[in-house]
Amino acid sequence: MIEIKNLCKSFGDKKVFDGANITVGDASICGLIGINGAGKSTLLRIIGGVIKPDGGKVTVDGEEVFENERIKSRLFFLADDPYYDTGVTGLKLKELYKTFYPFDDSVFDSYINTFSLDLKKPIRNFSKGMKRQLFVAVALACGPEYLFLDESFDGLDPLARLEFKRGLIALQEKGSTIIIASHSLRELEDICDSFVLIDDSKVKVSGKIEEALDNIFKLQMAFEQDIKPEDLPVRFIRAEKVGRIITAVAKGDKQQVMQKLESLNPVILEEIPMDFEDMFIEEVRKEGYLK
Amino acid sequence: MKKYFIYELKKSSFTIACLSVILTLLYLVILLSTEAGRLGINAYTTYLAVPAYSGAVLAFAVPFRQLDYKMKKRSADLFFSLPLSHSKIIAVKFLTGLIIVFAPYTLSYWLGAFAMMIKTSLPINAVFYIPHFFITLLPLYIVYAVSSFAFTRAGKASDGVLFSAFWMIAPMLAVAVLGSLIKGKPYTDIEGVTYLYDPYFHPEYYSVFSPLSYFTSLFAELISADGYFMDTSSITIANMIVGFALTALMGAGASAGLFIAEKNARFENIEQISDSLFGYKTALPYLTVCLTALCHFAFFLAVFVAVGAFLLTAVYRRTLKIGNKQAIIYAASLTAGIILALICAYVL
Incomplete structure (x- = not known):
């Protein structure tokens, strides 16, 4: 070891x-x-x-x-x-x-x-x-x-x-x-x-890759009303809005997040597959390296 | 360690063979293309000096080949990760290097000696070749050890070569300055030979190469079977003894220092500015003071020393902007050198 x-x-x-x-x-x-x-x-x-x-x-x-x-x-x-x-x-x-x-x-x-x-x-x-x-x-x-x-x-x-x-x-x-x-x-x-x-100069994140990928996920959604990402009842790591489509990355309990978003009756709500590279990008983005 | 030593030796065998052939050919060509009769009494010294000086060149330069693994991050990545301590790696490299110096020297020396015995019409006391050969191994080792230690003080190979060159002549310069201070004016001996220094502080005997030179001259007398022709006055003998003691001390210190320093060798110093006390930090002020002081007989030469010292400082810092601290050292060294030169020229 x-x-x-x-x-x-x-x-x-x-x-x-x-x-x-x-x-x-x-x-x-x-x-x-x-x-x-x-x-x-x-x-x-x-x-x-x-x-x-x-x-x-x-x-x-x-x-x-x-x-x-x-x-x-x-x-x-x-x-x-x-x-x-x-x-x-x-x-x-x-x-x-x-x-x-x-x-x-x-x-x-x-x-x-x-x-x-x-x-x-x-x-x-x-x-x-x-x-x-x-x-x-x-x-x-x-x-x-x-x-x-x-x-x-x-x-x-x-x-x-x-x-x-x-x-x-x-x-x-x-x-x-x-x-x-x-x-x-x-x-x-x-x-x-x-x-x-x-x-x-420190270890920011470490652990099992599978667990880390389970813990972070990317969603794509659209609502009938014109909702801004910051008005949603979920705290995202990052969210972007292009037209009516919101793409957001969240961490934590996936089911709970989905339930909260479904309560707003979205037109579209789907999970986009996220790989190790996406996870890395999100982690370094959090540290302010990517704008 | 043994396995690694055998590997290094096998790896170096081609180099050893090539150098042996080159040195032997060099000796034989000089021997066969000169007429001993025309060289007269100098023939012995000349013929004996060829392998000795070739050996000295090897002893000075081989460390650059053997120890440059410490100067590049790529090679250090390999050698420092191998399952051998840093001290054992340098010991193997050092020992292999010594064989690269001694093997071609031995071969060229004896082949040359036999050729000399066969070819020359001069009287020869051949038995003295044996002690001369063994005695010259010591000054060759001293050159090799000092060069190895000085070279490895640098962070970059080019700096290391400069450090090695500096330490070869460092004691000679101090002796030259001391000689000038004690006997401020050039000295002429009874035979009319003019020396720039006091005869008791004759710099010729105080370079790291010097013992090789005067051992060779001494044995040339013994081999000549003609009685002696070399100046073996008490002054010369005193210079030889002190000079040899000094260089032997340097050789012993360098050998020990090489292995002691290796215990604290740091990867992070590789390819960085060479900040060792045995490098520019000492060499720059030392050279500036000594060389400026030695300009007492021709002051205009101090300009060249000043320019040279500045350029060397720029090489050290790897920039022409040498900084305040370095500028102060530069100015102080030049001033000290000029004061010493003035004392030599006008006070003593």
Whole structure:
């Protein structure tokens, strides 16, 4: 289990984290979301033992991560722009990771075949997507107990994304815990069971994706009279009126809200499906990032 | 750690092979294209100096290749996340780097020595090649350690190269200023050779490269089997002993400092302004004061020092707007240097 308690981290005058608390359970896939500069990559680097926190505790299975070789041998951090030496080929990259992790050649080879990568070519000659495919293959072949991925869907084609997601689910089924920082919220929704939304140096919202989506909903309605959204007997997170149609997002007990609105005899009242991305947009809109 | 060391060594094997070939060829080409007879007594020193100086260049530059993983966020992301402590990673990199320096040096030294023995008509005490080889490993290590420590004090590789270069000559500059203060006017010895400094504070013996140079000269005498021709006066010997002690101390300090500092190495300093005390913070005022003071024999040169110091400050701050604090340090260093230069020129 990953536990972050009262995490504080600053870069010069800029506070990136000021008392953040996060818990990620075993064998789960957690999506780390937030606007650009919220601190997602920093958080992954802290959990991955790259950066030392200024304050608070970051533990994996009860042990602090920074400079802890034993814990770090069980986790794998894949940065958003992974490093490779000039002239390094896929084969040499494999050798490096084999030095440190219990590398599964068969898993690696199967991904290399699926992605049709030439391991004898220098990585610098690969396209962005091919580089990403290679590092994804390395990460999955290392089979870590804890896998931290930073924007790892970025640059992957739809087929590679599908293979990657399958690989992550297979890893989770073996008991691994995965944290993915990404802006591809639709991809996260497909595979993540929980999420953490970081904003303003704190954890704004976290929990199970399904529960969060159950708790927030979008409605479309129209009434015979010309009613303004603020005159309705329901408090919406956001509401827009175009002509007679009101589109509104609400949080809480869906049935109760529907009952209140139905009492006004609407001409139209229907729920519009809401996904993880809509939920994220509503959350960041609340913080004033979107007008 | 052992597995990683083997990996690094395997990864560096091609570099080691290439450098060995280049250094050996360089030595052999110089050896075969010069006539020992025409070089006279200088032949021994020249031939012995080729591998030594090539080794010194490697010892100075190899840390830039080995330790630049600490200068880029991308590489630090990889190396700092590996299941090895920061100290172990730098130890492996440091040790591999040392092999990259010593292996080509060893090969070129011995192949060159054998070629010299076969080719030359000069009398040779070949046995002295052995102690010379082993003794020169120490100054090579000192250069390597000082360069490694200085380089890793920077947040950016280009700053690191400047720091390494600075520490190579730092003691030499202080000695030159001291020599100038003690013997304010250029000094001419009994053979008519003019020195700009007091002979007891001869800067030539106080760069980090110096021990390599004078060990080589000393052993060239021993290998020559012709008696000595080098100035081994008590003044020279004193300079050598103090110079070597100073650089040895620097080497020991740098070796220890490299690993101690690694325990507090911070990812967040990477690619940032190099604010270490062992970097610009010390180098800028130190260089400004020393170089300005040394302009006592040609004051107009202080203008170049002033311009150079300003440009270096701009490199440090990464902007031409150097700020009040830096401007004060700049002005104070120049003033101190000018005062010292005036003392050297007119008071002493």
